[in-house]
Amino acid sequence: MSETRLMKGNEAIGEAAIVAGCRYYFGYPITPQTELMEYMAKRMPQIEGVFLQAESEIAAINMVYGAAGAGARVMTSSSSPGISLKAEGISYCAGAELPCVIVNIMRGGPGLGSIQPSQADYFQATKGGGHGDYRNIVLAPNSVQEMADLTMLSFDLADTYRNPVMLLGDGALGQMMEPVNLEERPFVPQEKSWAANGLGKRTKPNIINSLYLKPEQLEAHNIHLQNKYQRIIKQECRWEEFSVEDAELIVVSYGITSRIARSAIEMAKRDGLKVGLFRPISLWPFPSERLLTLAKQTRAFLVTELSAGQMIEDVRLATRQIKPVHFYGRMGGMMPSSREIYNQINLIVREKEAVK
Amino acid sequence: MNSKLYARSESLTDAPFHYCPGCQHGIVHRIIAEVIDELGVRKQTIGIAPVGCSVLAYEYFNFDIVQASHGRAPAVATGVKRVCPDSTVFTYQGDGDLASIGCAEVVHAAARGERITTIFINNAIYGMTGGQMAPTTLVDQVTTTSPYGRNVNQAGTPLCISEMLSTIQGARFIARVAVNNPSNMAKAKAAIKKAFQLQNSGEGFCLVEVLSTCPTNWGMTPLEAVKWLETNMIPQYPLGVFKDAGGE
Ligand SMILES: Cc1ncc(C[n+]2csc(CCOP(=O)(O)OP(=O)(O)O)c2C)c(N)n1
Ligand code: SF4
Numbered sequence: 348m349s350e351t352r353l354m355k356g357n358e359a360i361g362e363a364a365i366v367a368g369c370r371y372y373f374g375y376p377i378t379p380q381t382e383l384m385e386y387m388a389k390r391m392p393q394i395e396g397v398f399l400q401a402e403s404e405i406a407a408i409n410m411v412y413g414a415a416g417a418g419a420r421v422m423t424s425s426s427s428p429g430i431s432l433k434a435e436g437i438s439y440c441a442g443a444e445l446p447c448v449i450v451n452i453m454r455g456g457p458g459l460g461s462i463q464p465s466q467a468d469y470f471q472a473t474k475g476g477g478h479g480d481y482r483n484i485v486l487a488p489n490s491v492q493e494m495a496d497l498t499m500l501s502f503d504l505a506d507t508y509r510n511p512v513m514l515l516g517d518g519a520l521g522q523m524m525e526p527v528n529l530e531e532r533p534f535v536p537q538e539k540s541w542a543a544n545g546l547g548k549r550t551k552p553n554i555i556n557s558l559y560l561k562p563e564q565l566e567a568h569n570i571h572l573q574n575k576y577q578r579i580i581k582q583e584c585r586w587e588e589f590s591v592e593d594a595e596l597i598v599v600s601y602g603i604t605s606r607i608a609r610s611a612i613e614m615a616k617r618d619g620l621k622v623g624l625f626r627p628i629s630l631w632p633f634p635s636e637r638l639l640t641l642a643k644q645t646r647a648f649l650v651t652e653l654s655a656g657q658m659i660e661d662v663r664l665a666t667r668q669i670k671p672v673h674f675y676g677r678m679g680g681m682m683p684s685s686r687e688i689y690n691q692i693n694l695i696v697r698e699k700e701a702v703k
Numbered sequence: 704m705n706s707k708l709y710a711r712s713e714s715l716t717d718a719p720f721h722y723c724p725g726c727q728h729g730i731v732h733r734i735i736a737e738v739i740d741e742l743g744v745r746k747q748t749i750g751i752a753p754v755g756c757s758v759l760a761y762e763y764f765n766f767d768i769v770q771a772s773h774g775r776a777p778a779v780a781t782g783v784k785r786v787c788p789d790s791t792v793f794t795y796q797g798d799g800d801l802a803s804i805g806c807a808e809v810v811h812a813a814a815r816g817e818r819i820t821t822i823f824i825n826n827a828i829y830g831m832t833g834g835q836m837a838p839t840t841l842v843d844q845v846t847t848t849s850p851y852g853r854n855v856n857q858a859g860t861p862l863c864i865s866e867m868l869s870t871i872q873g874a875r876f877i878a879r880v881a882v883n884n885p886s887n888m889a890k891a892k893a894a895i896k897k898a899f900q901l902q903n904s905g906e907g908f909c910l911v912e913v914l915s916t917c918p919t920n921w922g923m924t925p926l927e928a929v930k931w932l933e934t935n936m937i938p939q940y941p942l943g944v945f946k947d948a949g950g951e
């Protein structure tokens with residue numbers, strides 16, 4: 348089945364998960380991700396999968412932990428406050444090295460915040476969220492098609508590295524409708540010889556666990572995790588570039604904001620300004636190396652996000668601040684217009700001109 | 704005489720229990736292992752270990768184990784059982800784990816009629832963290848966080864989990880037992896066996912609450928602890944079958 352259809356971002360995630368072989372979904376309602384949950388409620392019974400509405404996000408992530416521990420491809424989804432509740436469970440998944448996919452369709456915070464789109468959970472997603480030295484792989488789509496593609500990739504990465512993967516979207520992407528092509532892929536279930544699914548023919552029990560009472564053992568486990576994270580950093584950085592080669596200013600932006608930034612850049616280019624776009628697709632691992640290379644050839648960066656400035660910290664670290672890093676953000680569910688970003692671009696470029 | 708009087712159950716490993724002298728966690732482990740042996744389901748069993756003194760259950764049981772976060776064992780068991788519907792899945796949880804932080808998870812596992820078995824160890828205290836008050840702590844019982852005794856006005860009354868869960872439609876079998884003497888041990892084993900058999904025949908949620916001693920944090924000798932359980936815990940937590948939905 349290779350057909351193009353019109354789907355909401357949230358629904359595209361659901362269908363893509365099914366194409367990727369996910370047959371277990373556990374969730375709890377929260378706007379603006381509910382369409383995904385409702386989609387799974389409809390679809391899973393049709394394909395003999397399991398849809399379960401859990402009593403809370405805490406229960407949902409622990410059901411994910413159990414299902415992943417038993418060797419299944421499994422997903423949960425939520426929005427910001429719900430992800431906070433899942434934090435302990437995600438840390439357990441990371442500690443026990445359980446592959447699973449967690450979707451966060453971000454909304455405004457802190458607290459109950461709003462139900463409007465936001466990117467204020469960047470820190471939570473990329474720097475941990477739960478306790479302990481662990482990392483989620485974090486992927487940030489910017490279209491409905493990419494929501495589908497990156498969902499499928501998420502399941503593969505989760506299994507490859509035995510690691511939680513977070514798909515980080517926002518309310519706008521979740522609700523927007525676009526054509527999407529969901530190509531059937533031959534899905535070969537991976538052999539998970541470590542899964543706790545009953546001894547069967549094995550003689551040695553499989554234990555899913557993150558407890559190491561001896562500090563030497565826990566340190567060794569942490570070193571093992573850190574080595575894995577280094578491998579992921581080497582192999583899984585993803586990004587997209589537009590017009591960066593001769594750019595004097597590079598806008599760095601991800602997710603929905605990158606689309607607004609791109610229109611702003613196109614406006615600026617029509618004025619003859621040399622502006623490009625750098626869009627991280629993997630937020631962790633963050634494509635730092637490439638950004639550093641670009642820092643050597645451009646004159647400045649403008650980071651734009653729906654937050655008070657979170658990804659900007661990674662841009663500063665990556666570029667070692669050898670070039671100025673400017674910021675423009677909106678918060679609380681407000682979205683910048685392309686004109687607003689265009690104005691910021693103009694301000695920065697003109698300032699540079701003055702000091703030339 | 705060279706016949707073996709006591710053979711270690713196949714469902715237990717060779718690891719010696721780390722439990723304190725007089726602690727009844729070990730007795731309950733042994734009963735569960737015997738039941739699993741007798742039912743012949745060791746190779747299809749997945750146990751869920753809690754956070755509490757029995758967190759190391761995965762070192763003692765000789766079958767697959769998933770170690771869960773504090774209180775969430777019934778949710779973890781749900782995930783496992785949905786993936787492996789033909790397996791035998793059980794949770795082993797203390798009273799802090801099940802009756803306090805994990806109250807919602809056990810209630811909703813029961814409400815869904817989740818086909819799992821829960822063994823609930825009620826020792827009226829938080830053992831592992833050194834003797835703090837649990838929801839099951841008795842009125843006036845002294846713990847490190849109720850140093851003047853549990854005060855009803857301030858800390859409420861003991862939570863009777865078996866009675867509460869027996870009001871839930873999805874619950875198939877709910878019983879409370881003790882392992883304080885051979886006769887009660889036999890009854891405990893029968894109840895636990897039934898709770899596993901019902902799961903294996905695809906019936907609803909089953910829970911067996913086991914009244915258990917914690918001599919260390921009760922500040923007693925093992926013998927005093929058994930006496931205290933008999934004179935104080937059993938009156939508050941009467942033994943018996945609270946629900947047997949399909950039963951006679
Ligand atoms: C989220 C979380 N909160 C608190 C703890 C600390 N903790 C460990 S065991 C425990 C209490 C266990 O008591 P109980 O369930 O009654 O088991 P017992 O040790 O008495 O068998 C607590 C509070 C924890 N590990 N995780
Ligand atoms: S602290 Fe209490 S519950 Fe824990 S092992 Fe010792 S006696 Fe048993």
Ligand SMILES: [Mg+2]
Pocket residue numbers: 797798799824825826827828829830837
């Ligand atoms: Mg206890």
